[in-house]
Amino acid sequence: MINHLKRKLLLVTVTSLLGLFLAGCGQSRTDSSSSSETSRAAPTVSRNSNTEMSKMEMPAKPSPAAGKDMTTPSDQIMVENFSFQPGTLTVKIGTTVTWVNHDDEPHTVNENNKIFKSGTLDTDAKFSYKFTSPGTYSYFCSLHPRMTGQVIVK
Amino acid sequence: MSDEVKNEKESNGVERRSFLKCMAWAGTGLVWAMNAGVLTSCSLMPGARRKGVFSFVQISDSHIGFNKEPNQDVTKTFQEAVNRINALEEQPAFLIHTGDITQLSTPDQFDTATQVLKSAKASQVYYVPGEHDVFSDDGKIYLERYGKGTQGQGWQSFDYQGVHFIGLINVLNLKQGSGTGLGGSGFGQLGSDQLEWLEKDVKGLSSSTPIVVYAHIPLWTIYPEWGWGTEDSAQALSYLKRFGSITVLNGHIHQILQKVEGNVTFHTARSTAFPQPAPGTAPAPGPIKDVPADKLRSVLGLREVTYVSNDSPLAIVDSALG
Numbered sequence: 256m257i258n259h260l261k262r263k264l265l266l267v268t269v270t271s272l273l274g275l276f277l278a279g280c281g282q283s284r285t286d287s288s289s290s291s292e293t294s295r296a297a298p299t300v301s302r303n304s305n306t307e308m309s310k311m312e313m314p315a316k317p318s319p320a321a322g323k324d325m326t327t328p329s330d331q332i333m334v335e336n337f338s339f340q341p342g343t344l345t346v347k348i349g350t351t352v353t354w355v356n357h358d359d360e361p362h363t364v365n366e367n368n369k370i371f372k373s374g375t376l377d378t379d380a381k382f383s384y385k386f387t388s389p390g391t392y393s394y395f396c397s398l399h400p401r402m403t404g405q406v407i408v409k
Numbered sequence: 410m411s412d413e414v415k416n417e418k419e420s421n422g423v424e425r426r427s428f429l430k431c432m433a434w435a436g437t438g439l440v441w442a443m444n445a446g447v448l449t450s451c452s453l454m455p456g457a458r459r460k461g462v463f464s465f466v467q468i469s470d471s472h473i474g475f476n477k478e479p480n481q482d483v484t485k486t487f488q489e490a491v492n493r494i495n496a497l498e499e500q501p502a503f504l505i506h507t508g509d510i511t512q513l514s515t516p517d518q519f520d521t522a523t524q525v526l527k528s529a530k531a532s533q534v535y536y537v538p539g540e541h542d543v544f545s546d547d548g549k550i551y552l553e554r555y556g557k558g559t560q561g562q563g564w565q566s567f568d569y570q571g572v573h574f575i576g577l578i579n580v581l582n583l584k585q586g587s588g589t590g591l592g593g594s595g596f597g598q599l600g601s602d603q604l605e606w607l608e609k610d611v612k613g614l615s616s617s618t619p620i621v622v623y624a625h626i627p628l629w630t631i632y633p634e635w636g637w638g639t640e641d642s643a644q645a646l647s648y649l650k651r652f653g654s655i656t657v658l659n660g661h662i663h664q665i666l667q668k669v670e671g672n673v674t675f676h677t678a679r680s681t682a683f684p685q686p687a688p689g690t691a692p693a694p695g696p697i698k699d700v701p702a703d704k705l706r707s708v709l710g711l712r713e714v715t716y717v718s719n720d721s722p723l724a725i726v727d728s729a730l731g
Contacts, residue, residue: 359478
């Protein structure tokens, strides 16, 4: 009996926690940093063993300043705390986007339709992909499939 | 020291079970207390074992290759766990590793794990992979190393002294979760091929056969936000419903949680590498980093499971590494 009540309580707790998290995550907006940090060099396309990607260097493209994260260059996605930041990134055609893993856990970047795949990204490892066609690219981490993100290419 | 308390309890009006109430287990510093309704008991004192008894050890989440806080030498703590097993008065019949053998499924890491396990006196080790063992190549190297004697994508069953053991794989073909942002691992999944195999595998067994199921990701839903559960485990458990005793051993969450549901008792295990936070107590299920060095071994561990007889539930003793 007690197990049954405990189970109900757990379910309620988990459901409300889940609700809170989802509410918090619901506002994933396109955001990109303003130009402040871009005194740094354009991100170099980096190589990872299993990746397919472009070999060209791309200048960082300034994007409409709207972002909550002022330190992330407009074509970088931080992988941290088991999430992709920003969750949705909008870029122009021809942009190279770079993912950087800041977690102590390894992660991967796998496009849903297998258009690109990063291979294992351990801490501080990077993966870059040059987007040459417009569209919405959804991806996830194959180790932690609840981690998802999108790149919108216009 | 253990106090033996015999309670006669009738389950389904058929069997009596004896319970052992264990106040402390000398030498390991871990107290395992008995809760009313939990049909598990402490191991018998050495020397008191009856004929036909055997034990096995579950170890989990060695993550060979991990080298960050709170444990920068997971190979060392894995070896310590094996040393502890070797020091047991009665050697286990075999070991079961419930996955995340390696951190990045590289050949080197698998080699190191194999080397450590070679030093175990127990001659047989059974494995199921964790997601860390299969994510980089869909399980190819894992199967090369540990696929012998398994079916399909690496599942298997075997019998030992009348107990039927089933190793399930729930870390392959993980599907993308919904939503973005906070979260972590996706739910595990067994898949229809494996479920079909499982149904056939247990069909001919008598319902009094004790069943032990082992798989990496928990087979009950512990915390959906972190994906601590298996999508299609209910179907698997439905094939086992008729059995009198089902013990499920899992890993993945690096802490001990237990649950009883009818004839099924579920147990998750400690890691030999690093602890993870209790559900919902941290933003993400990554390693707990701020464990003081002198406390590290108290949150790592292994599990000894003893089978006494058909009339008794499996006896489970969890020990910390220090």
